[in-house]
Structure formats: C-alpha cells, structure tokens
Amino acid sequence: MADIIQVKNVYKSYWRDSFETSVLHNISLTIKEGEFLALMGPSGSGKTTLLNLISGIDKPTKGDIIVNETDISKLGESSLAKWRSSNIGFVFQFYNLIPVLTAYENVELPLLLTKLTKTERKQHVETALNIVGLGDRMEHYPKQLSGGQEQRVAIARAIVTDPIILVADEPTGDLDKNSADEILTLMDRLNKEFKKTIVMVTHDPNAASKAHIIKHLEKGDLIRESV
Amino acid sequence: MKILKLIIKNTLRHKLRTLLTIFGIAIAVIAFGLLRTVVTAWYSSEKATAPNRLIVRQAVSFIFPLPYSYLEKIQRVPGVKEVTFANWFGGTYIDKSQFFARLGVDADTYFDVYNEYLLPKDELATFKKERNSCVIGVDIAKKYNLKIGDVMTLEGDIYPGSWEFVVRGIYKPKYEYTDATQMLFHWSYLDERMKQDMPGRAGDVGWYIVLIKDASQSAVISKEIDELFANSPAETKTETESAFQQGFIQSSSAIITSMNFISFIIIGIIMLVLANTMIMAARERTREYAVLKTLGFSGKHIAGIIMGESLFISALGGILGLLLTYPLVAAFAEVIPKGMFPIFQIEPITIILAVGTVLLIGVVAAIFPIQRAMRTNIVEGFRFVG
Numbered sequence A: 001m002a003d004i005i006q007v008k009n010v011y012k013s014y015w016r017d018s019f020e021t022s023v024l025h026n027i028s029l030t031i032k033e034g035e036f037l038a039l040m041g042p043s044g045s046g047k048t049t050l051l052n053l054i055s056g057i058d059k060p061t062k063g064d065i066i067v068n069e070t071d072i073s074k075l076g077e078s079s080l081a082k083w084r085s086s087n088i089g090f091v092f093q094f095y096n097l098i099p100v101l102t103a104y105e106n107v108e109l110p111l112l113l114t115k116l117t118k119t120e121r122k123q124h125v126e127t128a129l130n131i132v133g134l135g136d137r138m139e140h141y142p143k144q145l146s147g148g149q150e151q152r153v154a155i156a157r158a159i160v161t162d163p164i165i166l167v168a169d170e171p172t173g174d175l176d177k178n179s180a181d182e183i184l185t186l187m188d189r190l191n192k193e194f195k196k197t198i199v200m201v202t203h204d205p206n207a208a209s210k211a212h213i214i215k216h217l218e219k220g221d222l223i224r225e226s227v
Numbered sequence B: 001m002k003i004l005k006l007i008i009k010n011t012l013r014h015k016l017r018t019l020l021t022i023f024g025i026a027i028a029v030i031a032f033g034l035l036r037t038v039v040t041a042w043y044s045s046e047k048a049t050a051p052n053r054l055i056v057r058q059a060v061s062f063i064f065p066l067p068y069s070y071l072e073k074i075q076r077v078p079g080v081k082e083v084t085f086a087n088w089f090g091g092t093y094i095d096k097s098q099f100f101a102r103l104g105v106d107a108d109t110y111f112d113v114y115n116e117y118l119l120p121k122d123e124l125a126t127f128k129k130e131r132n133s134c135v136i137g138v139d140i141a142k143k144y145n146l147k148i149g150d151v152m153t154l155e156g157d158i159y160p161g162s163w164e165f166v167v168r169g170i171y172k173p174k175y176e177y178t179d180a181t182q183m184l185f186h187w188s189y190l191d192e193r194m195k196q197d198m199p200g201r202a203g204d205v206g207w208y209i210v211l212i213k214d215a216s217q218s219a220v221i222s223k224e225i226d227e228l229f230a231n232s233p234a235e236t237k238t239e240t241e242s243a244f245q246q247g248f249i250q251s252s253s254a255i256i257t258s259m260n261f262i263s264f265i266i267i268g269i270i271m272l273v274l275a276n277t278m279i280m281a282a283r284e285r286t287r288e289y290a291v292l293k294t295l296g297f298s299g300k301h302i303a304g305i306i307m308g309e310s311l312f313i314s315a316l317g318g319i320l321g322l323l324l325t326y327p328l329v330a331a332f333a334e335v336i337p338k339g340m341f342p343i344f345q346i347e348p349i350t351i352i353l354a355v356g357t358v359l360l361i362g363v364v365a366a367i368f369p370i371q372r373a374m375r376t377n378i379v380e381g382f383r384f385v386g
Helices: A047-054 A077-087 A103-113 A118-131 A147-159 A177-192 B002-011 B015-047 B070-075 B121-129 B138-143 B187-197 B215-228 B241-251 B253-284 B286-294 B299-335 B348-375 B378-383
Strands: A003-016 A019-032 A036-040 A062-067 A088-091 A165-169 A197-201 A213-218 A221-226 B053-058 B080-088 B101-105 B133-137 B151-156 B161-173 B182-186 B207-212 B236-240
Touching (some): A003 A047, A118 A147, B015 B241, B015 B253, B015 B348, B053 B241, B070 B207, B161 B187, B236 B241, B286 B378
Parallel strands (some): A165 A197, B101 B182
C-alpha cells in the first residue's frame, strides 16, 4: 500500500497575546492508503492539532504535510478549501450539522460545490444516507434525531463526495455506549468495505481498538505506536 | 438555489428577532418616506411655475403693495404679452385651521395668464360679470362640499370685516402639480370696499404677474420693468415665477434642512438596528461558518450567505415600509390643510431614495459580520463558545 499521508518534521505553535505556545514538536509519521489510524493522548497533547494539520484546516509552523501527493502546507486558503472539499471527509464530536437544514440538505451541502446536477446530487445523498442507515430520516431536522443518528448524518455528509480520507475528531465522545458502538461499526465498515483511509482522534480505548494502528501523543511528541 | 434556501432559513431562525428588525426597518422607511414627501411637497410649488411668467413685487419685501397704476406701464414693455395681478387676502373661512390661498385677482386677465386653471367658459363669463363672485379649486369644492351658487363667508384680518362671495366657478388643474386649492375673487370688489373703509389702502396691488412672449427674454424684460420704477417710492423686483417660488422655499430652508438631517439620522438608526441583528446572527453561527469552511466553502461563499441574509431582511423591511407609506401619505394628505401642501404625494425620487437606502443599509450592515467571519479561521471557529 502507498503512503497517502506523510507528515515530515512538523512543528506547530500558537500565539496567545505575546506568548508562543508550542503544540507539536518535530512530528513525522506516514499513513498508508486504506489504513485506520487512531491518535490517542491526554488533553492538550496535540492530537486534534495534528488532525487539523493532516486535514488541511490548519497550517504547520514548520515542516511539510503531503496528502495524496499534494503538499498541502504550501497551498493558499482558497486552494486548500477546494482541496478539502474533494479529498477529506470530516466527522466531529458534536456532529456540527446545520440546524435549519434537514438531514438530506445537510448531506447535500458539500455537493453544492461540485458541478453535479440536482438528480446526481440526489442519487449521491440517498446513497450516503442509506449507507449510514438513515434512508428513512432524510426529511428530519437535526433536533428531530438522536445523537447517534445525528452523528450518522454527519458521517453521510463526510462520505457523500467520496473522499479518499476520513478524519474524525472524537466521533463517539458525545454518545452513549450503544450509539458509540454503532458509529464505530459504521466507521469500520467504511474502512473495510469502502476502502476509506481513516484518521481518528479519540480518548476512548474501545474506539481506538477498531483502528489498525494507534499512535500516542504526549505534550506534542509522538511517544509510541501500538498495533 | 440551495444557498438561497439556506439564507431564507437562516433569516427565519430567530423569528421574533427577525420580525422586530423588519418592523424596525419598516417604521424607519415610513418615517423616511413621510419626511421626504414633506420635503418634496415643499419644492412642488416650483414645478407649477412657467418659464414665461414673471412676478413683479415690491423690491423691499413681498408684503408691501405696489400701485395699481403700474399696470399700464408694465403692459407697454416690449415683449410683454399679458399682465395680471393679485392680492393676498388672508382671512378666515370657518375657522383658523382651514388654510388655503384666498386671492383678489384681476378677473378679466387672471385666467388668461394662468391657463392651467381649467374653468368652463360659461363659469368664467359669469365670474367676470358678478363682482362678488369667486372661483374655487376643485379640491376646495370637494373638501367643503361647495357647489356653484353656494356662498362663502370670509372673516377678514388684513382686510377687516365680513366678506361674502358666491361660488360661480370651480376650476380643475391642468397638470398633476397644478394647485387646485385656491379661492379667487375680484380684486375690484376688494378695492371698492377699501375705497369706502380704508381709502389709504385703495389701489394697492399685491404683485403683478407678467406673461412674456419669449421665455429667453425674461432677464431683459425683468430689468426693463425694474428700471421703469427705479427711484420711485415703490421700486420693484422682477424675477421669473420659478425664482420667486425658490425665494419662498429659501425662507423655509432651516425647516427643510432639519427634515433632511432627520431623514439621514433615520437611515443611521436603521443601519444600527440591522447591523446589530446581523452581528448577533453571525456571532451565533461562528461554529457553522467554520463547518462550512471545513467542507470547502470559501470566504466568498460565507460572505454571500451573510450579505444575502442582511439584504433579505432589509428588503423585507423596505418593502413592508414602502407598502405602508402609500396609505399613510394618502391619510396625511387628507388631514393636512389643502392649501399648505397642494401636492402631497410620494414622488418617484422618494421611492428611489428609499430603495437605494435600504439596499445600501443591507450591504453596510453586513460588512462587519462578514469581516469577522472571514477573519476567524476554522480552528478558532470550532473553539468559539457563543
């Protein structure tokens, strides 16, 4: 399998007033296509920051990040936005659905940036919602769905553009055990059946157990890897 | 299309807040429309002027009279086609709140010079024959339910005493902006009473109206007329009818300036109301904008969504305000004394200004929230706790 994500000597620091806070120090890692990787570590260890860098929603202070043969650390804002829309699917802890849009409309959102026709968009949205088992909840608004169902809509939104990589930040962090298991099963299926490369940040060892590789961060350093 | 749907749904997210903002804008647009209508009504008298009519008045002030003897001299000036004259009567009809112009005029010539007052030939002929008759504008006839043959009694102030006039004609305006709120009677009837009661004021004319053959000669003819009476006890000032009306308007310039100023204050208030709503809305949606950016929506998309919502709210408020302004202006036109604003209606310029202002406000109110949304990066957006 080819390396789909290469993180090379990456540093990241933030400025708060006049204080520089270093979050990641000289991180290097590679993720192969089709892998399911979990990033674990205590709060403040830099795992979400690393995920943000890999998914192109933040930029490194130093170092290179090559994803699917593109050095995303060199891209400008608009190119990066375009790149994200076609390469990355996002799943967040708090689902982050737009409350005034139905499940169908939420899933359709990323497709509005493509040149697909209305009929083609409809096909894609229905397929994505059927994959996550919510084909019968298309016209429901987020507030009419349970937490688990909302997260499944968010996953449908993440896969509707058929991205090569899924990034998930604590996808089960706000769910009860049953719902969390459903989501993890779904992610496992997306990895195995649909060959999605998944990078997941989690605190939960049960969630991490679904991954092929677990990388542990502490205070901005990768300290170990378990398989 | 889907983005438009999102804009509309966002607008309705806080229905009460949006409704209050829309009503706020609507009320401000109504106030703006009413004030602008008053201002345009003030200037409307200038529209009713003719370029080939000159007004000859006392040089010191309009309130001082001119001698009747000037008539023949003015008639002889080259380029003059017709001369008529009028006197401001004032007085009270019914009560002091009933305001409209009451003028003593030269019955033989007045309607020749003011051909925009459309009076049937038979009514004009009767008016000319009967010295205590009067002609009234159709608006006055409607307001006081007056018909031909009715008697109007005026209580004089400038010309003391009780004055009775028989309505012998009702004129209609030729143009939309022609004043249809005047009462015109024989100057000679007035002068007769003055000869008897106050001989010192007999033979006084308020002002002359000179119809000239060629409007382009107005300056030359004005100069010639004024030169005729130079160094006399009653020197004249001759100017075009338009300049004469502008002089009247200028005397009220402080009020008009205040109204213009207030109308712009109102624009500022609308802007603050909408800007406040948009800032709150954008702040609440900081996280959603971060989500949209994450999904690949650009800063331009986010700006479009915010701008669209701002314009949508301002347009709704503007439309509601304009729709309500029409009946309100019509109601005001009924209530205010006819003679004060003969033409009290919404002019196209008021609509253009209101629409332009509302659109401008929609754009300006969105600028700060757009700036904020564009400046906030995705990571900060997700960390934001509203």
